[in-house]
Amino acid sequence: SDSLYTFQSADQESQFQHLSQELRCLVCQNQSLADSNASLAMDLREKLYELVKSGKTDQEVKAYFTDRYGDFVLFNPPVK
Numbered sequence: 001s002d003s004l005y006t007f008q009s010a011d012q013e014s015q016f017q018h019l020s021q022e023l024r025c026l027v028c029q030n031q032s033l034a035d036s037n038a039s040l041a042m043d044l045r046e047k048l049y050e051l052v053k054s055g056k057t058d059q060e061v062k063a064y065f066t067d068r069y070g071d072f073v074l075f076n077p078p079v080k
Contacts, residue, residue: 005045005049007052007053008053012052012053015052015058016048016049016052017034019048019052019058019061019062020032020033020034020045020048021033021034021075022062022074022075022076023044023048023062023065023073023074023075024072024073024074024075025038025040025041025044026040026041026044026069026072026073027040027041028041032075033045033048044065047064048061048065051064062074
């Protein structure tokens with residue numbers, strides 16, 4: 001549950017919430033990070049939390065994940 005995570009601001013919390021909906025669990029494929037209980041999703045949520053806490057923008061966060069995992073990690077991948 002997201003109660004594991006504490007945020008300095010409501011903005012950070014809402015950013016974390018919506019990004020965890022926009023990023024896909026790479027194990028479950030049809031679930032977002034927010035919805036998945038897979039251990040990989042937990043690891044990725046942890047990373048997402050670190051990125052949000054460090055002040056990264058949505059674009060920077062998505063770039064971090066797509067650089068490592070490809071566009072598939074985005075629930076709505078950009079049309080290329």
